[in-house]
Amino acid sequence: MTLADHRPVPTQSGDRRRAADPLHVVGDHPSADLPVAERAAADFLRALGLDLDSDGMADTPRRMAAAYAELLTPREFNLTTFPNEEGYDELVLARDIPIRSMCEHHLLPFIGVAHVGYLPAGRILGLSKLARVVELFAHGPQVQERLTKQIADWLDRQLSPRGVGVVIEAEHLCMTLRGVQATGSRTLTSALTGTLRQDPRSRAEFLTLTGATR
Ligand SMILES: Nc1nc2c(ncn2[C@@H]2O[C@H](COP(=O)(O)OP(=O)(O)OP(=O)(O)O)[C@@H](O)[C@H]2O)c(=O)[nH]1
Ligand SMILES: [Zn+2]
8 A cells, every 4th residue: 555545534424423422533544664665765866866875865765754654644533522512503713723735746745724614513523623634634645625625524524513614725835836936826725515605694704704805
């Protein structure tokens, strides 16, 4: 199995029992073959004409293999949800969650922020889990559109809320550091479900609070 095969494996659609289990661990357990990755990294760097004999670079293939394995491996977490005992029915929104992912076309990072919110129904989610689900799906080869939608779909399945909204604003290094070198350009994507998608006022409120409409 290659690193690229390791995708986050969120819980299945409609699995209500798991959503209620605070100890349920989300994420899979990829087994990157680091020695093979290290040898491949050495071959790759030499093929690019780099000299690996200097003190500074002798260990670079090992570091490179470890760094990519880290960036492409989702970190597991406990999915903690609570009954919505107070019947809270307004927006829950976590703004400016840092996002670090890898563009699947160049394997260069894209970096930015995610705003993730939902309109609760029967259950609410432990607040830190909004940032953890962003990290879960971000750690792997991605495109920003898919990442945005995966986060929204996952929350929709886990919580069955009245609506979910995700906005991601990110700089793609493949577009700013190299290639077209569009320095300063940031890409904005959004995924809305339920009331946040269908009701114009809820949608406008969410997009205003995230700053996506500025
Ligand atoms: N839609 C989408 N495209 C992305 C994302 N990340 C990178 N890309 C684009 O993927 C495309 C790959 O295009 P190619 O023409 O195969 O690659 P390339 O020759 O390196 O292209 P340039 O980047 O234009 O030099 C580029 O246009 C990238 O900007 C993403 O998250 N979403
Ligand atoms: Zn890219």
